[in-house]
Amino acid sequence: MQALKIIHYPHPTLRHKSKPVTRVDAQLKQTVNEMFQLMYKAKGIGLAANQVDLPLRLFVINLSGDPDEGEERVFINPVISKPKGQAEADEGCLSIPQVNGTVLRPSKIHISAYDLNGAEIDETVDGLLARAILHETDHLDGVLFIDRMSDTSKKTIDGLLYEFENEHKALVSSGEIPDPQTNAKRLAEIEARYCN
Numbered sequence: 001m002q003a004l005k006i007i008h009y010p011h012p013t014l015r016h017k018s019k020p021v022t023r024v025d026a027q028l029k030q031t032v033n034e035m036f037q038l039m040y041k042a043k044g045i046g047l048a049a050n051q052v053d054l055p056l057r058l059f060v061i062n063l064s065g066d067p068d069e070g071e072e073r074v075f076i077n078p079v080i081s082k083p084k085g086q087a088e089a090d091e092g093c094l095s096i097p098q099v100n101g102t103v104l105r106p107s108k109i110h111i112s113a114y115d116l117n118g119a120e121i122d123e124t125v126d127g128l129l130a131r132a133i134l135h136e137t138d139h140l141d142g143v144l145f146i147d148r149m150s151d152t153s154k155k156t157i158d159g160l161l162y163e164f165e166n167e168h169k170a171l172v173s174s175g176e177i178p179d180p181q182t183n184a185k186r187l188a189e190i191e192a193r194y195c196n
């Protein structure tokens with residue numbers, strides 16, 4: 001696998017709907033470890049596999065954002081149910097740096113998933129953890145927090161998004177980011193290894 005790095009909006013992999021992971025090998029464990037390191041370096045509290053250009057249904061979270069504090073959590077094949085309540089809060093995303101916006105989400109959810117050792121996760125969560133899990137699970141479905149912003153608040157960040165779109169076009173022209181077809185082929189190869 002290529003060296004991991006965080007990809008930015010509007011990279012096509014961020015719109016890819018990930019398939020469940022059926023195989024965890026040593027390389028995938030190493031990848032998860034690298035995802036934590038990239039997340040800390042970028043000062044984030046959560047990172048989904050799509051954000052490092054991998055079509056895998058998993059994400060990592062450490063609410064403290066600090067490798068020496070908090071708890072490192074890995075969620076594989078997350079399924080969210082029983083959403084309750086509503087809460088508004090400001091969100092950001094490592095794939096759209098410097099952009100923030102208010103997002104309305106359920107305040108309490110149930111999450112089922114597996115951790116990296118194959119142990120079942122079955123929890124009811126609220127607060128920041130619920131918000132982080134919802135944000136990261138959205139990534140796995142190809143959804144970004146900007147999709148959930150109100151039209152009026154999204155208008156305030158349109159200019160910033162346009163800059164990301166221009167930057168993306170330049171990276172595609174220079175060959176640094178593959179065209180959508182080549183990218184889809186590469187994602188299918190990774191899926192064949194981990195999602196069958």
Ligand SMILES: [Zn+2]
Pocket residue numbers: 092093094095135139
């Ligand atoms: Zn994000």
